[in-house]
Each structure stands twice: as structure tokens, then as C-alpha cells.
Amino acid sequence: MSVAGPKQMELASVTRSKAVRAVRPLFLVSFLLLGGGCALAPQDAVLNPAVTISKTAAGGGAPVSVEVVDERPSTVAGTRMMGQARYIGAEIKVAEVTPIVEAKAKEALVRNQFVPEGPSAATDRKLKVEIRALDLKTQHTMFSASYLPSAAFKAVARNKADNFEKLYRVDFSEGTMWYNSDDKNNRLLSEAVGKVLDDMLNDPELMGFLAR
Amino acid sequence: MLAAMRVVLLLAGLSILSACMGEIRYANVRPNVTITKSVSGKGAVALSIVDERSSTTVSDLKTGGSNIRLIEPIPLVEPTLKQALSENGFTPVEKASATDRRLKVEIRAIELKIAGGFATTSYLTNAALKVIANSKEQTFERFYRSEAMARSAVGSDERNDQLVSEALSKAMSDVANDAELMAFLAR
Numbered sequence: 001m002s003v004a005g006p007k008q009m010e011l012a013s014v015t016r017s018k019a020v021r022a023v024r025p026l027f028l029v030s031f032l033l034l035g036g037g038c039a040l041a042p043q044d045a046v047l048n049p050a051v052t053i054s055k056t057a058a059g060g061g062a063p064v065s066v067e068v069v070d071e072r073p074s075t076v077a078g079t080r081m082m083g084q085a086r087y088i089g090a091e092i093k094v095a096e097v098t099p100i101v102e103a104k105a106k107e108a109l110v111r112n113q114f115v116p117e118g119p120s121a122a123t124d125r126k127l128k129v130e131i132r133a134l135d136l137k138t139q140h141t142m143f144s145a146s147y148l149p150s151a152a153f154k155a156v157a158r159n160k161a162d163n164f165e166k167l168y169r170v171d172f173s174e175g176t177m178w179y180n181s182d183d184k185n186n187r188l189l190s191e192a193v194g195k196v197l198d199d200m201l202n203d204p205e206l207m208g209f210l211a212r
Numbered sequence: 213m214l215a216a217m218r219v220v221l222l223l224a225g226l227s228i229l230s231a232c233m234g235e236i237r238y239a240n241v242r243p244n245v246t247i248t249k250s251v252s253g254k255g256a257v258a259l260s261i262v263d264e265r266s267s268t269t270v271s272d273l274k275t276g277g278s279n280i281r282l283i284e285p286i287p288l289v290e291p292t293l294k295q296a297l298s299e300n301g302f303t304p305v306e307k308a309s310a311t312d313r314r315l316k317v318e319i320r321a322i323e324l325k326i327a328g329g330f331a332t333t334s335y336l337t338n339a340a341l342k343v344i345a346n347s348k349e350q351t352f353e354r355f356y357r358s359e360a361m362a363r364s365a366v367g368s369d370e371r372n373d374q375l376v377s378e379a380l381s382k383a384m385s386d387v388a389n390d391a392e393l394m395a396f397l398a399r
Contacts, residue, residue: 071355073321073340091327091336091361 043080045094046186049194051104053201058211059114066109067119067128068102077189078136080179092185097131101153101197105129108201114210125210129200130154132167136189147174147184151192155200157209164209170195239270239282240373241322243381245292250391253301253398257315259293260307261286264318264342270376271324280372285319289341289384293317296388302397313397317387318342320355324376326367335362335372337379341387345396352396358382 076091105127106116117123133152138145150171157164170192180188200206263285271280297304297315305311320340327334338359345352358379364371387393 069353069355071320071340071342073323073357074325074336074338074359075357076325076336076338076359079325079327079334091334 042091042093043182043185045077045092045182045189047094047097047100047190047193048186049100049104049190049197051108051194051197051201053104053108053111055111056207057113058207059109059112060211061113061115062125062211063115063117063121063123064109064125064127064210065117065119065121065123066102066105067126068098068105069128069130070098071130071132072097072134077134078138078185080185092136092189094134094189097134097193100193101129101131104197104201108207109210112207112211124160126158127206127210128156128158130156133169134189134192136185136192144175144177145179147176147180147188148172149174149188149192151196153196153200155203155206157206159209159212162209162212164206166200166203166206168196168200168203170199236279236281237369239280239376241282241285241288241377241380242373243288243292243377243384245381245385245388247292247296247299247388249299250389251300251394251398253297253394255302255313256305256309256311257297257302257313257397258307258309258311259290259297259304259315259317261290261293261317261319264320265322270322271326271372280324280376282322282376285322285380288380289317289319292384292388296394297397300394300398312346312348314346315397316344318344322376322380324372324379332363332365333367335364335367335375336360337362337375339376339379339383341383343387343390343393345393347397347399350396350399352393354390354393356383356386356390358386 075093075095077094078092080090080092109116109127114125130153132154133150135148135150137148137150139148148171150169152167152169154165154167172192172195174188265285268281268283269279270282293315294304302313318341320342322339323337325334325336327336336359338357340355340357343352343354343356360375360379360382362375
């Protein structure tokens with residue numbers, strides 16, 4: 001058995017520190033790559049709700065002022081999940097719902113023979129839609145996931161001195177064996193909005209109240 | 213031997229289960245708001261604050277840690293709004309008082325969503341308040357929402373409380389310093 005002398009030990013120490021210096025950039029690059037992979041990319045959801053509005057002559061040409069307000073507690077509908085590692089945990093944002101709902105509400109009023117006006121118009125009849133919630137929750141299990149889209153809109157209507165208030169809410173679930181693509185997230189959120197608008201804008205009670 | 217292994221397996225199962233059962237922690241929320249005077253109001257304003265959150269849970273268990281609850285948010289919001297009214301020259305009074313001016317604040321949400329990423333975790337906080345003010349038969353309604361996102365590899369109870377406090381402070385500050393709202397009440 002040979003014992004290393006002071007010169008050999010010094011040489012070994014120099015070699016070790018050289019190796020450490022060489023490895024350091026590798027570590028740095030690895031961390032940067034990891035960090036880049038973790039740069040969570042949010043999805044800006046695009047809504048395209050399909051609503052079929054039945055046609056009536058209930059309105060008889062009466063003007064109705066329309067106002068839509070976004071009262072969601074958060075613009076984040078949910079978070080992206082499994083599949084693409086760099087997207088896990090990134091938020092799914094729905095920044096703008098108001099213009100879509102307003103356009104559909106006005107279209108529904110026209111199809112019921114009302115004349116939609118702006119929110120500040122001096123009319124006897126008013127329709128205010130409060131967007132209360134739009135969410136896409138996910139539940140994971142070991143091998144599959146469930147997507148739970150939900151939406152809640154409140155209609156606050158006024159006709160002369162009378163008031164009408166109703167909350168419309170939908171929630172459903174869809175299971176998947178794999179992660180959802182952006183398109184699928186968009187579709188589920190659009191379906192939730194479409195269903196709740198369908199319920200509200202085809203509600204004979206609401207249209208009947210405005211037509212009185 | 214078999215019996216010993218059974219005991220070991222049972223203990224292992226129990227320890228895994230206990231690790232998965234999130235304990236409940238009550239949030240220590242401390243909002244901090246700076247109020248700026250915007251009008252020279254006068255007279256009494258009946259102030260009411262209601263908790264209209266859909267849940268007392270601020271954050272549910274997703275990536276480990278505790279379920280965070282906040283049972284009573286009204287005492288956190290009320291002093292700041294009373295101060296805002298006083299700073300602007302009004303006298304805040306009880307909800308049932310006979311006065312032309314009323315200010316109702318609905319606490320709609322105080323939330324912290326924790327989403328686990330590949331190597332870091334996202335902390336999404338939001339708070340939402342709805343204001344309905346009445347002054348001489350006119351109504352003013354406005355929705356105030358604050359949202360923020362922080363990312364961190366390591367979280368802590370203190371950090372969670374701080375994030376929730378910041379979100380609530382921002383929404384409360386928007387209400388307390390809303391010059392349009394104060395001008396409406398001062399009409």
C-alpha cells in the first residue's frame with residue numbers, strides 16, 4: 001500500500017478544483033434549462049359559445065337597456081394540467097367575457113322583437129346580466145382526469161317599478177385519459193357559457209317579464 | 213414474520229394517509245390600506261358589510277400543506293371603510309340608521325389557489341368586493357377585484373397569509389380610495 005505524499009495530495013487537490021470549476025457551468029446550464037421549462041405559460045382562453053335563440057314577437061318593438069357586468073371573483077378559470085410538463089400549474093385566463101355576453105343578449109332581445117339600447121338609455125325596461133362565475137376545475141386520479149366546467153350568470157331585470165331576479169347556473173363534467181389541449185379547454189369553457197346563455201336567453205319567464 | 217410485516221404495512225399505510233390528510237389552518241390576514249381624502253363630504257352614511265363568499269375556505273389542499281380558512285372577514289374590512297368615510301368628512305353609522313346615504317359592501321371572494329408546477333409552485337390570490345351605494349334615491353354599483361400571482365419553490369404559512377393579506381388590501385384600497393364612490397356619496 002502506497003501513501004500519497006504532500007506533492008501528490010496537492011496535485012489531487014488542484015485536479016479536484018479544476019473539475020469542480022468545469023462542472024459548475026454545467027450545473028448552471030442545467031438549472032437554466034429547468035427554469036426555462038418551468039416558465040409557466042398561461043392560456044388565454046378563446047370563447048365561442050353556441051346559443052340557439054328562439055324567435056317570438058313578445059317584445060313588440062319596446063326598447064330595453066342592456067348592461068353586462070363582469071363580477072367573477074377571478075379572471076383565472078383554472079389551471080393547466082398533466083401532459084406538457086412546462087404547462088402544469090399555469091393558469092387558464094378568460095380576460096373578456098362581457099362583449100360576448102352582451103352581443104348574445106342583444107341578439108336574443110332582437111329575436112324577441114325588443115329594441116336593445118345602451119346601459120344609460122332612459123327606458124322603462126332594463127336587463128342587467130351579472131357574470132358571477134366561469135370556472136374550469138380539474139380532478140386528477142392516477143390514470144385519468146375529470147374536467148368540471150361551470151358558469152353562473154344572474155339576470156336582474158326591471159320593468160317600470162317591478163323587478164325580476166334569477167340566477168342561471170350550469171356545471172357538468174367530462175372525463176379524459178389524457179391531458180386537455182388548449183382547444184379542448186376553450187371548447188369546455190365555451191360550452192359552459194353557451195349552456196348558461198341558452199337557459200337565460202330562452203327563459204320565457206324573463207322575456208315575458210320584459211314584455212309585460 | 214407475516215404478522216410483523218402486516219403491522220409494518222399497516223403503520224406505513226397510516227403514515228401515508230396522515231400525510232395526505234390536510235390539517236385546517238386559520239388564516240392570519242392583516243390588511244394594510246393607506247387612505248387618501250378625495251372629497252369634503254358631510255352627514256351620516258349607513259355602512260353595512262356582508263360576507264357573501266361562496267366558501268369560508270381560502271385555499272384547499274392541492275400540493276400539500278394545510279387547508280386555509282377565514283371564518284370572519286367582516287372585522288378585517290369594516291375599520292378601513294369606516295376610516296375612509298371619516299377621512300372624507302362623513303359619519304359612519306349603523307346599517308339600520310335613518311339616513312339618505314347608504315354604503316353596502318359585499319365580500320364576494322378571498323382566495324388563494326396553489327398550483328404545483330414542474331419545479332416551482334404558483335400562488336394565485338384574488339379578492340373581490342362589490343359596492344352598492346345609495347344617495348338620495350340614486351344607486352351606484354361597482355365591482356372591485358384584485359388578482360396577483362407569485363411563484364416560489366418553497367411556500368410557508370406566513371407567506372400564504374401575506375399573499376392573501378396583499379390581495380385583500382388591494383381590493384379594500386380600491387374601494388376606500390375610489391374618488392367616484394366618495395363623490396357619489398357626497399352629492
